[in-house]
Structure formats: structure tokens, C-alpha cells
Amino acid sequence: MDYVTTVTHAELVARLRAAKRLFITTHFKPDGDAMGSVLALARALRSLGSTVDAVLAGPVDRSIRGLALDGEIRFVDHGLATPAADCDLAVVLDTGAWSQLEHCRDWLKEHALMVVGVDHHARGDLVAPMRIVDRNCASCTQVLVAVIDELGVPFGPSARVARNTIAEALFVGLATDTGWFRFSGADDRVFQLVARLLTCGVDKDGIYRMIEQGDAPGRPLLTGRALNSLTYACGGRVAIMRLMRTDFAETGTGVNDLAGLVNEPMSVREVDMSVLLVESDPKLVKVSFRSKPPAVPNGPFVDVNHLAANFDGGGHVHAAGARIEASMDDAAHMVIEACAAYLEDAGSAG
Ligand SMILES: [Mn+2]
Numbered sequence: 001m002d003y004v005t006t007v008t009h010a011e012l013v014a015r016l017r018a019a020k021r022l023f024i025t026t027h028f029k030p031d032g033d034a035m036g037s038v039l040a041l042a043r044a045l046r047s048l049g050s051t052v053d054a055v056l057a058g059p060v061d062r063s064i065r066g067l068a069l070d071g072e073i074r075f076v077d078h079g080l081a082t083p084a085a086d087c088d089l090a091v092v093l094d095t096g097a098w099s100q101l102e103h104c105r106d107w108l109k110e111h112a113l114m115v116v117g118v119d120h121h122a123r124g125d126l127v128a129p130m131r132i133v134d135r136n137c138a139s140c141t142q143v144l145v146a147v148i149d150e151l152g153v154p155f156g157p158s159a160r161v162a163r164n165t166i167a168e169a170l171f172v173g174l175a176t177d178t179g180w181f182r183f184s185g186a187d188d189r190v191f192q193l194v195a196r197l198l199t200c201g202v203d204k205d206g207i208y209r210m211i212e213q214g215d216a217p218g219r220p221l222l223t224g225r226a227l228n229s230l231t232y233a234c235g236g237r238v239a240i241m242r243l244m245r246t247d248f249a250e251t252g253t254g255v256n257d258l259a260g261l262v263n264e265p266m267s268v269r270e271v272d273m274s275v276l277l278v279e280s281d282p283k284l285v286k287v288s289f290r291s292k293p294p295a296v297p298n299g300p301f302v303d304v305n306h307l308a309a310n311f312d313g314g315g316h317v318h319a320a321g322a323r324i325e326a327s328m329d330d331a332a333h334m335v336i337e338a339c340a341a342y343l344e345d346a347g348s349a350g
Contacts, residue, residue: 003096003124005132007116012132013150015116019089021051025081026093026140027100029058031259032176032211035067037093037118037140040169042072044153055081057103059256063214067172069164082107092117094140094173096124096131097314118143122305123314138185141173142193156200167200172207179263180208183318184293218253225251226261226276233336234343237272239265240336242328244279262288273302275335277328285331287311289320300346310338 016022024042026034035056042054055074065075074081081103083090090108096119098105108115108127117128120137137143148155148166156165174193178186181194198204225247231240241264248254255278262276273291280286289304304320311334313322324331 003122003126003133005134007130007132009132009146009150012116012118012130013147015089015130016045016091016147016151017048019050021053021084021087021089023053023055023083023087023090023104024093025055025057025090025101025104027095027097028102029255030056030060030064030094032064033139033141033173034094035060035064035073036169036171036173036176037144039068039072040141040144040148040166040173041091041093041118043166043169044148044151047153048151053084053087055103057081059254061256061259062216063211063259064172064176066210066214067164067169076103080104083111088114090115092119092128093144094119094121096121096127096133098125098127101127118147121314122316138183138187138190139173139177141170141177142190144173145170145193154200155197156202158199158201160201161203162201163203163206165200165202167197167202168207171197171202171204172211175204175207176211180212185316216253216257218251219257221251222247222253222257223261223264227264230265232271234340236268236270237343238336238339239268239271239274240277240332241265241275242277242279242332244328245281258288262290266290266292273304273307273339275339277332277335279328280323282327283325285324285326285328287313287322287324287331287335289315289322291318293318302342302346307338307342311335 024038026038038054042052045052057076115128117131119133120140120143122135134143156162156167226241226243229242262274265271265274276288278286289308291302291304294301303317305315305317308314308320308322311322311324315321
């Protein structure tokens with residue numbers, strides 16, 4: 001079966017309304033959209049009187065942790081995070097991939113009829129038999145807008161700036177998944193939604209400062225290490241950076257300090273895509289792929305979702321990730337080979 005919508009908004013909302021004790025989660029290592037999605041739906045359902053266990057699993061960047069008020073989110077850094085025994089509905093947001101849901105995968109498989117999903121990714125597994133998937137949305141929070149509207153919950157107060165609202169959570173997902181409205185997914189509908197959210201009192205300047213200007217002191221040092229490792233492949237079209245475990249140790253940083261670092265070489269004119277290789281252990285490398293949108297409307301671009309699939313990874317056309325079980329040198333070699341093969345195919349096809 002394809003990874004597509006299986007229910008109407010009304011049907012999904014009927015399930016949400018009927019539930020008394022909900023479990024809401026998202027992909028391991030949540031980003032701004034995952035966090036914003038969980039927060040937005042949890043706030044909406046709590047405002048209707050439901051009990052919500054909102055769970056984020058794995059490392060969460062410190063820049064977005066501050067979006068949640070005390071007690072709003074259950075952060076589970078390691079191990080399992082499953083619903084309580086009396087849970088009557090589980091909601092999975094911003095992913096449909098079993099590989100990203102290890103913290104509750106077994107529970108979800110055993111209770112499939114109690115699982116609903118909302119997502120905007122192109123690919124996914126059948127985690128949630130009842131799901132809304134809209135790959136034309138720039139963020140999962142954008143998909144949730146119609147769901148929360150159907151629930152009848154207002155996004156926030158109008159005519160005054162307010163923090164910790166549904167509008168703020170929706171805005172964060174939209175802003176972070178579009179690179180603050182620069183990526184190709186930021187179309188006219190996105191800007192119309194932004195206008196609506198600003199009308200609901202979203203403090204965009206305060207959120208920008210919190211999310212984008214909240215780095216730890218070690219982050220510029222880690223960026224320096226990454227840039228120092230920069231090499232180019234495929235005639236300069238592919239930028240590749242490497243970070244070893246020692247780079248984190250010596251700069252006092254961790255995987256929570258990596259947000260956006262892969263984009264650094266995108267400022268170079270010739271670069272079409274950027275790759276960041278991070279040594280996780282001596283035989284495991286985590287890879288982030290990013291690509292630029294076309295230089296001209298409908299022009300060619302690198303589909304990194306397709307590239308990442310070479311390594312059992314995936315994501316979006318301009319942002320994807322994968323894990324390679326190999327040493328850093330071997331992983332780098334494999335990635336360069338895959339990029340070269342892809343660009344050669346694309347060149348001959350075009
Ligand atoms: Mn997303």
C-alpha cells in the first residue's frame with residue numbers, strides 16, 4: 001500500500017475527539033517541526049479537556065527545548081517511551097518510518113488499530129492505518145492546521161503578542177522546515193499561513209532569537225572543525241565535511257550542537273549539494289544531505305531523498321539523512337561514488 005492519506009479530516013478528528021487519554025509522539029531526535037507538531041496538537045487537545053502524554057525521544061536541540069513549558073513534554077533521552085496502560089489513542093506526527101520510532105515501535109505494532117498519523121513526508125511505512133499525509137505541505141505543522149481548525153480550537157489570541165500558543169508551535173514547524181521561508185517548499189500558501197499565525201500574536205523575532213541564536217559557545221569551534229575538513233567532489237558541485245568523535249570532545253559539543261551545520265558550504269556558487277558525515281562510532285557514520293533548489297524555475301536540482309535511499313535513508317528532495325555502517329574513510333568514499341553516479345545519470349537524462 002502507498003504512503004498516502006487514508007481518512008478524511010473529519011474522520012481523524014472524530015477519533016481525536018473520542019479519545020480521553022492520548023499518547024502523542026514523533027520521530028526520534030525531533031527537530032523544530034516535530035517538536036512544533038507535538039506541541040500544537042497537545043495544546044489543542046488539552047484545551048478540549050483531554051489528557052495528553054506528549055513524548056519526545058532522543059536528543060533534542062537545546063534551541064527548541066525552550067518552546068515547551070514545564071510539564072508539557074515528556075523528554076525520554078534513551079530507551080523505550082511507550083503509552084500508559086489506559087491510553088486509548090496514539091498519534092504519530094511528522095514521520096511514518098518504523099526506523100524513526102524505535103522508542104515505541106513494538107507498542108504501536110501491537111496496537112495498530114489505536115494509531116493515527118499526520119505527516120508530510122514522501123515515504124513512510126504503514127505505522128498508522130488512519131493517517132493524513134500531504135507531501136505538498138512544507139511542514140507537518142502545516143498539515144495540522146486543517147486538523148486543529150476541524151477540532152475548532154483557536155490558535156491563539158489575536159491583536160497581542162503571546163508566547164507558548166498553538167500558533168507559535170505551528171509557526172516553529174513552518175519556519176524551521178523551510179529554513180525560515182527560504183526553501184522551495186515556502187510557497188504562497190505558506191506565506192498566507194504565516195500571515196494568519198502572525199495575526200494570532202506569534203513573536204517571530206523572539207522565536208528567531210531563541211532558535212537561531214541560542215548556540216553553545218563550542219558551536220562556532222565545531223563549525224570550524226567541520227569547515228577545516230571541507231573537500232569538494234564532482235567538479236565542485238558536491239561539498240563534503242567530516243566530524244569525528246574527537247571533534248566533539250575537544251570542543252565540548254555533542255550531536256545536539258549540529259543543527260544547520262551541513263548548510264555552511266551552500267554559500268558557494270558552484271555547490272549544488274552538501275554532505276555532512278558524523279562519526280557515531282568507529283564503524284557507524286551518520287550522513288546528512290542537503291541540496292539547493294533549482295537556479296531557474298523548474299530547472300534541475302539534486303534529489304537527495306533519492307541519493308539517501310542508496311544507503312537505506314531518506315527524507316525530502318532537498319534534505320535527507322542516512323546511516324552507513326563503515327569507517328569514516330569508507331563512508332566518505334561510498335557517498336562520493338553515489339553522488340558521482342547520480343550526477344552522471346542526471347546529466348545524461350537531462
Ligand atoms: Mn517535518
